[in-house]
Amino acid sequence: MRVWLCLPIILVAGACAALCAAQTPTPFAFPAQTSANGLAAGGTTAEQVRAEFLHAWNAYKQYAWGHDELRPLSHGYRDWYGVSLYMTPVDALDTMVLMGLSDEADKTRELIAQNLSFDKDIEVKNFEITIRLLGGLLSSYQLTGDSRLLSLATDLGNRLLPVFNSPTGMPYMYVNLKTGQTRGAESNPAEIGTLLIEFGTLSKLTGRPIFYEKAKRAVIELYNRRSKIGLVGSIINVESGKWTDTSSHISGGIDSYYEYLLKASILFDDQDCAHMWKSSVAAVNKYLADTSHGGLWYGQANMDTGKRTTTHFGALDAFFAAVLARSGDLDRAKRLQESSYTMWTKFGVEPEEINYSNFRIIHEGYPLRPEIAESGYYLSFYTNDPRYTEMASTFLASLTRCCKTDAGYAGLRRVANMEQEDRMESFFLAETLKYLYLTFAPRETLDLNKVVFNTEAHPIRKTW
Ligand code: DMJ
Numbered sequence: 466m467r468v469w470l471c472l473p474i475i476l477v478a479g480a481c482a483a484l485c486a487a488q489t490p491t492p493f494a495f496p497a498q499t500s501a502n503g504l505a506a507g508g509t510t511a512e513q514v515r516a517e518f519l520h521a522w523n524a525y526k527q528y529a530w531g532h533d534e535l536r537p538l539s540h541g542y543r544d545w546y547g548v549s550l551y552m553t554p555v556d557a558l559d560t561m562v563l564m565g566l567s568d569e570a571d572k573t574r575e576l577i578a579q580n581l582s583f584d585k586d587i588e589v590k591n592f593e594i595t596i597r598l599l600g601g602l603l604s605s606y607q608l609t610g611d612s613r614l615l616s617l618a619t620d621l622g623n624r625l626l627p628v629f630n631s632p633t634g635m636p637y638m639y640v641n642l643k644t645g646q647t648r649g650a651e652s653n654p655a656e657i658g659t660l661l662i663e664f665g666t667l668s669k670l671t672g673r674p675i676f677y678e679k680a681k682r683a684v685i686e687l688y689n690r691r692s693k694i695g696l697v698g699s700i701i702n703v704e705s706g707k708w709t710d711t712s713s714h715i716s717g718g719i720d721s722y723y724e725y726l727l728k729a730s731i732l733f734d735d736q737d738c739a740h741m742w743k744s745s746v747a748a749v750n751k752y753l754a755d756t757s758h759g760g761l762w763y764g765q766a767n768m769d770t771g772k773r774t775t776t777h778f779g780a781l782d783a784f785f786a787a788v789l790a791r792s793g794d795l796d797r798a799k800r801l802q803e804s805s806y807t808m809w810t811k812f813g814v815e816p817e818e819i820n821y822s823n824f825r826i827i828h829e830g831y832p833l834r835p836e837i838a839e840s841g842y843y844l845s846f847y848t849n850d851p852r853y854t855e856m857a858s859t860f861l862a863s864l865t866r867c868c869k870t871d872a873g874y875a876g877l878r879r880v881a882n883m884e885q886e887d888r889m890e891s892f893f894l895a896e897t898l899k900y901l902y903l904t905f906a907p908r909e910t911l912d913l914n915k916v917v918f919n920t921e922a923h924p925i926r927k928t929w
Pocket of ligand 1: 596721781834835836892896920921922
């Protein structure tokens with residue numbers, strides 16, 4: 466059981482100084498996972514997940530090499546901003562390393578190091594670029610010791626810094642990578658608060674405190690605007706500091722704000738974050754948690770009154786069981802994972818959102834999301850209960866049955882009829898298949914107590 470210290474929140478200036486001593490690059494290795502007979506040491510299922518990863522990756526190589534994403538139905542590609550930022554290779558690289566695919570990992574690392582440049586006149590979404598690219602580069606740098614990846618991460622971090630130049634210090638949503646021009650004052654807790662791990666790690670690895678200082682000030686500004694009952698809303702203006710949508714929940718738009726309070730407290734021994742996590746999760750469990758059909762769910766409530774507004778739960782919300790498990794609250798984590806699993810099995814694949822009071826679908830797509838597999842992996846690691854490998858087997862079977870195509874994997878437009886859509890998000894390789902693989906792989910493949918995963922499943926090890 467983790468012991469939480471409730472220290473008063475202090476101003477960030479000066480508080481980060483101890484965090485930032487330059488670190489010598491020390492690559493860390495995972496144990497080899499392939500035995501003499503070529504099978505993964507965790508048995509055939511880990512090997513199956515690895516084969517599915519290769520099916521998806523080979524399709525990317527054949528039809529989308531050098532581009533952001535594969536289009537698995539039309540055999541084409543998609544670049545988010547018209548030019549490639551190598552989204553899929555950067556997101557997938559540490560999964561290859563973890564799976565022991567060293568030749569693929571070496572070639573992918575060369576592709577990135579020789580071609581990726583952030584010197585581009587494009588306006589990018591700070592949140593997505595931070596969790597996928599900055600997180601991916603930092604994790605792969607730690608895994609391989611290739612200093613070119615750290616140089617890319619540092620260049621990217623410098624180009625993202627202007628987002629914090631708002632009157633409150635909370636980040637704008639978009640920034641131009643060449644000019645530093647920002648846009649998007651209406652933001653949300655997830656996009657404001659999900660920067661601590663990546664910017665903090667960059668501070669640690671470069672010895673430059675500015676990254677963590679800016680990210681942490683943003684989180685404190687946000688936390689200080691919580692309601693009297695301790696909840697945050699859905700949308701806040703980073704210039705005025707005023708809430709423009711007071712609906713509170715743990716779903717997309719807020720979710721990883723809570724995740725990073727907990728994880729930053731662990732990764733950086735940050736007692737301010739520990740305090741903010743502890744008080745936030747208490748409010749979440751008091752006002753957002755709900756019971757329905759005998760299960761634990763988390764719905765929506767007004768941030769000021771705590772009054773229940775809707776009873777919606779979805780694929781993104783399933784992340785919370787992992788966070789609860791990491792915090793030591795295994796009881797709630799297990800109950801919530803059972804609810805998420807019901808949502809998956811009732812429809813064959815989980816819909817984006819349902820109404821948990823009547824099990825009607827609210828949003829019917831499934832874009833290959835990882836959260837339910839992520840929570841299953843955490844619970845499997847912390848409990849050793851075969852229930853969670855059973856769940857992972859169900860997820861893998863549904864994915865191969867409903868989403869696999871001749872060229873990779875496709876998200877679903879509608880789970881009701883399993884109609885596929887022409888998109889394979891990079892998080893399928895970064896997260897979904899990584900968490901499934903780790904669930905089946907031998908426990909020593911990765912010690913969850915020694916790393917912190919960013920919200921895009923990039924493991925960061927505390928080398929400081
Ligand atoms: C990923 O980019 C991250 O996990 C993020 O926190 C939420 N959305 C997707 C996966 O569903």
